[in-house]
Amino acid sequence: MLARSLKQFSRSSRLSLQLRGYAANPDRNSQFARLSEQDLPSLASIFSSPDTSLLTTLGEKPTATSDDLEPFNVDWMGKYKGQSSIIVKPKTTEEVSKVLKWCNERKVAVVPQGGNTGLVGGSVPLHDEVVLSLSSMNSVRHFDPLSGYVSVDSGIVLENLDNFLAQKGHIVPLDLGAKGSCQIGGNVATNAGGLRMLRYGSLHGNVLGLEVVLPDGRIINGMKGLKKDNTGIDLKQLFIGSEGVLGVITGVTLSTPVRPSATNVAVFALPDYESVQSAFSSARRDLGEILSAFEFFDAASYKLVRSHGHAAERKTFEDGEDAPFFCLVETSGSNKDHDDEKLGAFLEQLMESGIVNDGVLAQDETQIGQLWSLREGIPEAAGKAGRVYKYDLSLPVEKMYSLVHEIRQKLSEKNLLAAEAEGGNGSGPVKTVFGFGHLGDGNLHINIVADAYKKEIEEVVEPYIYELVAKHNGSISAEHGLGLMKAPYVSYSQDSPSLDLMRTLKKTLDPNGILNPYKCVTAE
Amino acid sequence: MFVSRVNAIRASRKVDINVLVPIKRCIDYAVKVRVSPDGKGVDNTVKHSMNPFDEIAVEEAIRLREKNKSLVDSITAITIGPQKAQDTLRTALAMGADKAIHVQAEHNVEPLQVAKTLKHFIDRDKFELVLMGKQAIDGDENATGQMLAGLLDCGQATFASSLKVADGKATVTREIDGGLETVEGNLPMIVTTDLRLNEPRYASLPNIMKAKKKPIENVKESDLPVDLKNRLETIKVTEPAQRTGGQKVDSVDELVEKLKQNALI
Numbered sequence: 001m002l003a004r005s006l007k008q009f010s011r012s013s014r015l016s017l018q019l020r021g022y023a024a025n026p027d028r029n030s031q032f033a034r035l036s037e038q039d040l041p042s043l044a045s046i047f048s049s050p051d052t053s054l055l056t057t058l059g060e061k062p063t064a065t066s067d068d069l070e071p072f073n074v075d076w077m078g079k080y081k082g083q084s085s086i087i088v089k090p091k092t093t094e095e096v097s098k099v100l101k102w103c104n105e106r107k108v109a110v111v112p113q114g115g116n117t118g119l120v121g122g123s124v125p126l127h128d129e130v131v132l133s134l135s136s137m138n139s140v141r142h143f144d145p146l147s148g149y150v151s152v153d154s155g156i157v158l159e160n161l162d163n164f165l166a167q168k169g170h171i172v173p174l175d176l177g178a179k180g181s182c183q184i185g186g187n188v189a190t191n192a193g194g195l196r197m198l199r200y201g202s203l204h205g206n207v208l209g210l211e212v213v214l215p216d217g218r219i220i221n222g223m224k225g226l227k228k229d230n231t232g233i234d235l236k237q238l239f240i241g242s243e244g245v246l247g248v249i250t251g252v253t254l255s256t257p258v259r260p261s262a263t264n265v266a267v268f269a270l271p272d273y274e275s276v277q278s279a280f281s282s283a284r285r286d287l288g289e290i291l292s293a294f295e296f297f298d299a300a301s302y303k304l305v306r307s308h309g310h311a312a313e314r315k316t317f318e319d320g321e322d323a324p325f326f327c328l329v330e331t332s333g334s335n336k337d338h339d340d341e342k343l344g345a346f347l348e349q350l351m352e353s354g355i356v357n358d359g360v361l362a363q364d365e366t367q368i369g370q371l372w373s374l375r376e377g378i379p380e381a382a383g384k385a386g387r388v389y390k391y392d393l394s395l396p397v398e399k400m401y402s403l404v405h406e407i408r409q410k411l412s413e414k415n416l417l418a419a420e421a422e423g424g425n426g427s428g429p430v431k432t433v434f435g436f437g438h439l440g441d442g443n444l445h446i447n448i449v450a451d452a453y454k455k456e457i458e459e460v461v462e463p464y465i466y467e468l469v470a471k472h473n474g475s476i477s478a479e480h481g482l483g484l485m486k487a488p489y490v491s492y493s494q495d496s497p498s499l500d501l502m503r504t505l506k507k508t509l510d511p512n513g514i515l516n517p518y519k520c521v522t523a524e
Numbered sequence: 525m526f527v528s529r530v531n532a533i534r535a536s537r538k539v540d541i542n543v544l545v546p547i548k549r550c551i552d553y554a555v556k557v558r559v560s561p562d563g564k565g566v567d568n569t570v571k572h573s574m575n576p577f578d579e580i581a582v583e584e585a586i587r588l589r590e591k592n593k594s595l596v597d598s599i600t601a602i603t604i605g606p607q608k609a610q611d612t613l614r615t616a617l618a619m620g621a622d623k624a625i626h627v628q629a630e631h632n633v634e635p636l637q638v639a640k641t642l643k644h645f646i647d648r649d650k651f652e653l654v655l656m657g658k659q660a661i662d663g664d665e666n667a668t669g670q671m672l673a674g675l676l677d678c679g680q681a682t683f684a685s686s687l688k689v690a691d692g693k694a695t696v697t698r699e700i701d702g703g704l705e706t707v708e709g710n711l712p713m714i715v716t717t718d719l720r721l722n723e724p725r726y727a728s729l730p731n732i733m734k735a736k737k738k739p740i741e742n743v744k745e746s747d748l749p750v751d752l753k754n755r756l757e758t759i760k761v762t763e764p765a766q767r768t769g770g771q772k773v774d775s776v777d778e779l780v781e782k783l784k785q786n787a788l789i
Contacts, residue, residue: 262571266729314723336571344732351729360726363615364573365554367726 082125101217114186120483154185191241211251269320320358577657
């Protein structure tokens with residue numbers, strides 16, 4: 001319904017790839033077999049239509065060029081690049097099962113891949129792993145309007161699923177900027193958070209059932225649409241957020257709330273971070289159950305988003321363009337008059353108490369989309385401004401923003417922060433450091449935009465930023481996951497018995513370690 | 525000194541203009557319109573908001589005043605519609621209109637009756653400039669502005685993409701097929717707005733609060749000297765044909781063959 005479809009994830013072939021070849025990525029595990037042309041007929045025989053299900057650059061008659069394979073090998077930021085020469089796109093769960101069994105028997109490493117919109121290098125190969133793309137499994141299997149759940153193939157694109165449910169008057173309890181490309185299976189595998197989390201909670205609550213293929217080819221059919229099911233250990237929870245290291249999700253049963261019929265969006269300009277916190281606690285108190293999103297972004301984020309795309313066209317505020325902080329509040333409910341009254345009282349109180357400098361309230365659906373694009377357009381604008389280091393942290397709300405200052409200061413001390421950036425002093429490669437995020441969930445995104453991915457920037461920020469997070473008892477990954485990027489730093493957020501247990505689970509389910517190697521759960 | 529100031533004010537009053545902005549509450553532009561079950565209209569239970577062309581007209585009126593404070597004396601928004609249409613008037617007031625008139629009518633009123641109603645208020649309150657959307661996005665009739673100019677026997681400039689008002693004249697650039705046309709005429713004048721005239725502002729919180737205190741005059745249908753009864757009856761409303769999916773072909777020859785099969789070439 002909301003016209004917020006971002007095209008940010010369409011990959012441009014013109015994208016010049018500046019890859020971080022210097023980073024200490026793990027070497028190829030020599031235990032894994034290397035595939036050659038001779039293996040192809042046997043692999044191809046698995047598929048009902050090998051022409052469309054097997055893409056490879058191997059052999060005398062390759063079925064694809066390396067350009068065809070690039071979208072599967074490179075993540076959308078252009079930060080991680082793999083060397084895979086085989087992509088498989090099974091059409092059924094049975095085919096997925098056969099592929100995994102085939103790979104497991106031969107000790108061939110596999111990377112399960114959804115929409116490849118991940119931000120931590122978890123969805124692309126590192127070396128020559130086979131990419132198992134779920135893109136060809138994209139049907140809705142069953143929708144039950146009364147019980148309020150939908151069963152789908154895991155490769156369905158989030159936005160397509162939401163559009164399907166919109167026609168039925170329901171909603172996916174998950175929304176994020178990448179919705180036009182990301183797939184529900186990938187969302188579940190990474191336990192994606194996003195924009196509706198404040199209202200509907202996490203996927204650990206909203207996923208009712210999963211169909212998962214284990215590395216040895218066994219299929220776990222847990223596609224039940226039950227809200228309550230206390231029959232032993234809840235296995236599906238194991239796979240939610242496991243980043244494809246334990247099994248491949250092929251089907252998802254998701255709870256689907258009734259779509260709110262009345263939506264309001266307001267954006268405010270605020271004088272300081274304390275006011276952001278006051279506005280948040282007022283919103284929770286005064287808006288109650290209709291509060292569906294509370295997002296914040298800083299002046300540097302706003303400056304960036306105003307310099308690109310739709311938001312560039314006009315000022316948002318008469319008297320708040322230069323404020324240091326901005327918040328976006330969304331309400332969703334079933335009765336517009338009721339919501340308007342509540343929101344009106346809330347806004348009036350905010351203005352009168354001086355918590356906000358200025359603000360605007362969307363008057364129609366188009367404006368709702370435009371105001372959302374101020375917040376949702378930030379990652380896209382950052383991507384256009386340069387190479388982006390993304391840190392996705394969970395922190396107590398009151399401590400949240402001080403981290404942005406600390407990172408700016410640290411970069412500035414090392415003369416890496418350009419004068420044009422807020423807090424900058426020199427001619428360094430870092431153009432801007434900004435913070436935005438889901439205040440309602442205590443989730444801060446710190447982005448660092450630089451001319452290029454450079455070792456000296458990374459060395460200053462990592463692990464410094466993780467140490468800061470650990471000091472505040474936060475999490476080094478709120479919603480992006482560990483992937484390749486954060487796997488080495490997991491001990492900042494997990495104690496060693498927890499890590500041991502994760503490794504035990506990995507070894508039990510995937511003794512050959514073929515699934516998504518080098519990422520998430522790694523050997524000590 | 526005092527006398528000369530009064531004279532100056534009087535002199536300036538002569539060129540002061542009062543702007544009337546007729547607006548309509550329509551199904552929201554971004555909402556998918558569905559035919560109602562009886563096939564004689566559309567599902568009206570969905571979200572409504574101000575006709576986008578009217579929003580542009582409100583914005584232009586406010587910009588005229590912002591550019592030249594002494595030029596515009598008042599901006600009045602007017603609508604004909606159900607009780608809910610007051611929300612749309614409040615939006616216009618929050619954007620910057622000074623006052624509003626709400627003519628209550630439960631049914632969708634036809635352009636000629638709308639034009640006659642507007643004429644009634646123009647005769648009563650004297651407006652020198654009427655800024656209105658070139659059409660409403662629900663009926664797409666593109667008729668009310670032209671009819672109103674005819675009834676008032678005054679100039680009209682439709683499809684405006686730019687507007688200048690000075691010395692009792694309005695200069696309007698119009699979007700026409702394949703180019704632009706600039707016309708000029710004496711006030712009073714009817715100007716209908718096109719999409720590229722401006723981009724409307726957001727309603728700010730301080731202005732939304734101020735708008736709550738601005739006056740809305742309520743007029744009953746029965747108090748009008750105009751009969752709002754429709755002359756047309758809607759017989760049938762149908763949805764456009766569903767788009768069918770495309771088809772992939774492997775070669776140019778196959779493409780040509782398929783096109784011939786379907787009698788497309």
